[in-house]
Amino acid sequence: MAKGRHLPTINEPKKANWNEGFKALKYVPRFFKKVWEASPNMFAWNVILRLLNAATPILLLWVGKLIIDEVILQIDLEEKNLSTLWTYIIIELGIAIFSDLVGRGTNLTDGLIGDLYSNKSSVEIINKTAEIELKDLEDPDFYDKLERARRQTNSRVSLLTNILSQLQDIITVVSLIIALIYFEPWLIILLVLAIIPSFINEIKFSRSSYSLARSWTVERRELDYLRHTGASDVTAKEIKLFGLTSFISERFETLAHKYFLANKKLTVKRTFWGAIFNVLGVLAYYGAYVLIIIRVVGGFLSVGELTFLSGSFNRLRSRLQGMFFRFSRISESALYLKDYFDFLDIEVDKLDDKELLPLPQDIKEGFEFRNVSFKYPDTKQYVLSGLNFNLKEGEKLAFVGENGAGKTTLIKLILRFYEPNEGQILLDGVDVRRYAKAEYQNMFGVIFQDFIKYNFTAGENIGVGKIEDFGNVEKIDIAAEMSLASDVVSELEFGYDTKMGRQFPGGVNLSGGQWQKIALARAYMKDAKVVVLDEPTSALDARAEYEAFQRFIGLTKGKTAIIISHRFSTVRMADRILVLKHGKVLEIGTHEALLENGKLYAELFRLQAEGYQ
Numbered sequence: 001m002a003k004g005r006h007l008p009t010i011n012e013p014k015k016a017n018w019n020e021g022f023k024a025l026k027y028v029p030r031f032f033k034k035v036w037e038a039s040p041n042m043f044a045w046n047v048i049l050r051l052l053n054a055a056t057p058i059l060l061l062w063v064g065k066l067i068i069d070e071v072i073l074q075i076d077l078e079e080k081n082l083s084t085l086w087t088y089i090i091i092e093l094g095i096a097i098f099s100d101l102v103g104r105g106t107n108l109t110d111g112l113i114g115d116l117y118s119n120k121s122s123v124e125i126i127n128k129t130a131e132i133e134l135k136d137l138e139d140p141d142f143y144d145k146l147e148r149a150r151r152q153t154n155s156r157v158s159l160l161t162n163i164l165s166q167l168q169d170i171i172t173v174v175s176l177i178i179a180l181i182y183f184e185p186w187l188i189i190l191l192v193l194a195i196i197p198s199f200i201n202e203i204k205f206s207r208s209s210y211s212l213a214r215s216w217t218v219e220r221r222e223l224d225y226l227r228h229t230g231a232s233d234v235t236a237k238e239i240k241l242f243g244l245t246s247f248i249s250e251r252f253e254t255l256a257h258k259y260f261l262a263n264k265k266l267t268v269k270r271t272f273w274g275a276i277f278n279v280l281g282v283l284a285y286y287g288a289y290v291l292i293i294i295r296v297v298g299g300f301l302s303v304g305e306l307t308f309l310s311g312s313f314n315r316l317r318s319r320l321q322g323m324f325f326r327f328s329r330i331s332e333s334a335l336y337l338k339d340y341f342d343f344l345d346i347e348v349d350k351l352d353d354k355e356l357l358p359l360p361q362d363i364k365e366g367f368e369f370r371n372v373s374f375k376y377p378d379t380k381q382y383v384l385s386g387l388n389f390n391l392k393e394g395e396k397l398a399f400v401g402e403n404g405a406g407k408t409t410l411i412k413l414i415l416r417f418y419e420p421n422e423g424q425i426l427l428d429g430v431d432v433r434r435y436a437k438a439e440y441q442n443m444f445g446v447i448f449q450d451f452i453k454y455n456f457t458a459g460e461n462i463g464v465g466k467i468e469d470f471g472n473v474e475k476i477d478i479a480a481e482m483s484l485a486s487d488v489v490s491e492l493e494f495g496y497d498t499k500m501g502r503q504f505p506g507g508v509n510l511s512g513g514q515w516q517k518i519a520l521a522r523a524y525m526k527d528a529k530v531v532v533l534d535e536p537t538s539a540l541d542a543r544a545e546y547e548a549f550q551r552f553i554g555l556t557k558g559k560t561a562i563i564i565s566h567r568f569s570t571v572r573m574a575d576r577i578l579v580l581k582h583g584k585v586l587e588i589g590t591h592e593a594l595l596e597n598g599k600l601y602a603e604l605f606r607l608q609a610e611g612y613q
Contacts, residue, residue: 024331024334024335024337024338025330025331025334027334027337027338027341028159028163028330028334028337030341031159031160031337031341032160032163034117034120034121035113035117035160037120038113038116038117038119038120039112039113039116042109042112042113042116043109043113045105045109046106046109046110046113046164047164049102049105049106049109050106050164050165050167050168051168051171052098052102053099053102053103053106053168054168054169054171054172054175055171055172055175056095056098056099056102057172057175057176057315057319058172058175058176058179058312059095060092060095060096060099061176061179061308061311061312061315062179062308063088063091063092063095064092064304064307064308064311065304065305065307065308066088066304067085067088067089067092067304068303068304068307069302069303069304069305070084070085070088071085072302072303072304110160110161110164113160114157114160114161117157117160118157121340122150124344125146125149125150125343125344128343128344128346129146132346133417133418144221145339145342145343145346146343147220147221148336148339148340148343149339149340149342149343149344158329158333159329159330159333159334159336159337162326162329162330162333163330165326166323166326166327166330169319169322169323169326170323172315172319173316173319173320173323176312176315176316176319177316179308179309179312180309180312180313180316183305183308183309184291184292184295184309186291187291187292187309187313219255219258219259220259222255223252223255223256223259226248226251226252226255227252229248230245230248230249230252292306292309292310292313293306355434356434356435356436357430357434357435358435359435359436359439359440359443360427360428362529363393363427363428363529363530363560364393364428365392365393365428365429366390366391366392366393366395366427366428366560367390367391367414367425367426367427367560368389368390368391368425368426368429369387369388369389369390369423369424369425369426370388370423370424370425370426371386371387371388371422371423371424372384372386372387372388372413372420372422372423372424372425373385373386373387373420373421373422373423374409374413374418374420374421374422375421376418382421382583383406383409383583384406384409384410384413384583384584385582385583385584386423386584387410387423387584387585388585389578389585389588391560391562392560393560394558394559394560395560395561395575395576396553396556396560396561396563396573396574396575396576397561397562397563397574397575397576397577397578398562398563398564398565398570398571398574398576398577398578399411399562399563399564399577399578399580400568400571400577400578400579400580400601400604401579401580401581401586401600402581402604405580405581405582405583406580406583407534407564407580408449408534408564410580411446411532411534411562411564413425414444414532414562415441415444415446415532416432416433416437416440416441419433427440443528443529443530444528444529444530444531444532445465445523445524445525445526445527445528445530445531445532446523446531446532446533446534447519447520447522447523447532447533447534448534449534449535449564451515451516451519451522453500453501453510453515454500454501455499455500455501455503455504455507456499456500457496457497457498457499457500458488458489458492458495458496458497458498458500458518459473459476459495459496459497461500461518461519461522462476462479462480462485462496462518462521462522462525463476463525464522465479465521465522465523465524465525465526466525466526466527469525473496475525476496476521476525477496478524479521479522479524479525480521482520482521482524482551483517483518483520483521483523483524483551484517484520484547484551485514485517485518485520485521487517488510488514488517488518492508493508500518520533520552528559529559529560530559530560530561530562531552531556531559531560531561531562532561532562533552533561533562533563533564533565534564535564535565535566549563549570549573550573553573567608568591568604568605568608571591572591574591575590576588576589576590577589577590577591577594577601579594579599579600579601581600586599586600587599587600587601
């Protein structure tokens, strides 16, 4: 690996103790409630089938004993009567077929319930994420919680199967233990010696597995990121141009190998100790087998009882071993369950509805910033400091400033993705925090610089601008005309039904400028009171951008609008221009007035104008 390339430091996994696993079991009833809600009928059928199947092992063993005893009896008789024997065989066959059918029904309902619950939990995560503030979504620690909740769906589905199987096996085990106690109580002691060591070993290492997986949440996210970055059509051009293939593959390989080594160490130890404890279990089993043989030879038990007891002991040993192993899996999965419910239980700051005011039907005065200052969470430096300005109703206000001046952050504050650390933002003289956030945000139509290129159809890409009119072709067509996206759509083979992006079969790629016209159409879909355009036409050529903004100014006449653009030919169309520098308002006024001031705006305007000469 080349020198100077720094790889992330890997933290040692924090050990999860037994008590933590047992405490996590308190989430199981809540988990089952959600599974029940996913499909009450199917869940009930699954439980019934498991109860029916729980009795089949002891029945098969007992009928097998009767068959062996009957065979030996018939050997000693001069006149054979096999009717009873055939009856036993038919009964055993019926039980075996019944057990197979019930088992298949159980597996079927397991899979269907698992799929339904998986879908339900994924929807819950999506909806919960929508409630979370942007400041939390941009926080790495929060994102780790989201990642654990999102990735552990399979663990939760397997938890469902394991718990139901555990309940089924408990019934089977109880019946087998009663049979052993009735015939040979000493076998229970040997049974305990056969399974307890393996159970302790499994519990110990299941905790270690969870600890390793949890401690590697960040690194696994980085592995996924590197995997996607190194093999994606979005990044392919730069990867090839800058020769980054080796860098990314080496970085991935190094990080992945560290995880492999950590996991290998745990797996080898688990296998080694598991083998040793299993040998102890095998010795205990054969000790029980010898005891049963001695009892048969001594005339205390029949040959049929020999087969019944040896079969019962063997099944009981394997069932109990499976139950104990499964219990360790359940307690481990319960820890993952805890991560899931911890995510769902994240408290979202909400004002009491009684304290909220109704949003004004029409904007009368506009917005006012009073001594607004803001810094991002966990940072010391203020991005915006002491802002004082107003945005009048029906006014087009442009934000101008060098990169990092705080323009996009200012947009986030107006949209209430973040709240100011100091000062107030007022709408018609009322602090915007007094309005319901969702209702307030619905007042805006926004196109961001990093707008999403949905892998939907062209019509759906426009329709998402107003989800209530998602399928309204007439409104979609009008929005496309307004944004010039109709020219793009007319060139597509299937028009509005053409799939966008290459991620799915039949999809087409658009140029950056074509995508921006589609994105602008989204803003026009929504008859918003306030329109915000954050560098929405940066991929358009100068002529196309000028035409798009001329249309925008005309179409939004009488509406309040905010514009961010680096092209001054566009900015000058605004009624007023606010110039930011180092997070503060440096100057504000019309294009002509700012040129006369001779400050930053005039300097930037001249520099850009010289570039076109």
